Amino acid sequence: MSLDTLTPAVEKMAFRHAMSRLGAAVNIITTEGPAGRAGFTASAVCSVTDSPPTLLVCLNRSASVYPVFRENMQLCVNTLAAGHEALSTLFGGKTPMTERFSAAEWSTAVTGSPVLSGAVASFDCRITQIVSVGTHDTLFCEVVGIVRNDDTHGLMWFDRGYHPLMRQEA
Ligand SMILES: NC(=O)c1ccc[n+]([C@@H]2O[C@H](COP(=O)([O-])OP(=O)(O)OC[C@H]3O[C@@H](n4cnc5c(N)ncnc54)[C@H](O)[C@@H]3O)[C@@H](O)[C@H]2O)c1
Ligand SMILES: Cc1cc2c(cc1C)N(C[C@H](O)[C@H](O)[C@H](O)COP(=O)(O)O)c1[nH]c(=O)[nH]c(=O)c1N2
Incomplete structure (x- = not known):
């Protein structure tokens, strides 16, 4: 089926369906600052890029958390480990913020953002640039601190479900 014969509505669903085949790490993105947690x-x-170390995070502008990230301009990317499936679902739904954070243990990064205990890795970042594309903002985030955990297995989001990813040394 050729893409240019599809209506825009069908094209979006075809895109999502195909995207469900791209496995990706799952992360909880946190922030704390003047606009709250x-x-x-x-x-x-x-x-x-690694010079300077920079990540990007795509955030839907319609998310309830969007204004908080936009005002704080700092965040922590907490890459989830096997066993974090329920926590990921909690932070991916419409659950009140206090309930999300009370389900895990956190420490505080240099920027003030919450660092998840037991994450595979946590990247403490300052947002340096924001580019809007369609429904999302692309947040370019310069890394100012790293916490790494070498004792945990990874977690993938693939085919609309969670899949643990085993490290050989863990
Ligand atoms: N980039 C995103 O914003 C994104 C990514 C993954 C999941 N989600 C949210 O989680 C829900 C469940 O996802 P799912 O994987 O079970 O099924 P799905 O069919 O809704 O999505 C399949 C894939 O399409 C992409 N996608 C989904 N919504 C998107 C969006 N608004 N913008 C850009 N890409 C998007 C993601 O890669 C996702 O894994 C989604 O409906 C969405 O609300 C959003
Ligand atoms: C596995 C998985 C992956 C993603 C999401 C969900 C799930 C379950 N969500 C959706 C996002 O987490 C959800 O909208 C949050 O609850 C933020 O919305 P509210 O703050 O509750 O409005 C999401 N949203 C987003 O803006 N960018 C993303 O990359 C993703 N990825």
Whole structure:
């Protein structure tokens, strides 16, 4: 089926269906600052450059957390480990923020953002640029601190479900 014969509505669903085949790490993105504390689940996260170390995070502007991230301009990317499936679902739904954070243990990064205990890795970041594309803002995030955990297995989001990813050394 050719893409240019599809109506825009069908094209969006075809895009999502095909995207469900791209496995991705699952992350809880957190922030704390003048606008308060917030966190959400994101799979749209990737490395941009190592000079300076920079990640990007895509955030839907219609999310309730959006104004908090936009005002705080700092965040922590907490990459989830096997066993974090329920926590990921909690931060991916419409659950009140206090309930999301009370389900896990956190420490505080240099920027003030919450760092998830037991995450595979946590990247403490300052947001340096924002580019809007369609429904989402792409947040370019310069990394100012890292916490790594070498004792946990990874977690993938693939085919609309969670899949643990085993590390050989863990
Ligand atoms: N990038 C995102 O914003 C994104 C990514 C994954 C999941 N989600 C949210 O979780 C829900 C469940 O996702 P699912 O994977 O079970 O099924 P789905 O069919 O809704 O999505 C399949 C895939 O399409 C992409 N996608 C989904 N919604 C998107 C959006 N608004 N913008 C850009 N890409 C998008 C993601 O890669 C996702 O894994 C989605 O409906 C969405 O609300 C959003
Ligand atoms: C596995 C998975 C992956 C993602 C999401 C969900 C799930 C379950 N969600 C949706 C996001 O987490 C959800 O909308 C949050 O609850 C934030 O919305 P509210 O703050 O509750 O409005 C999401 N949203 C987003 O803006 N960018 C993303 O990359 C993702 N990725």
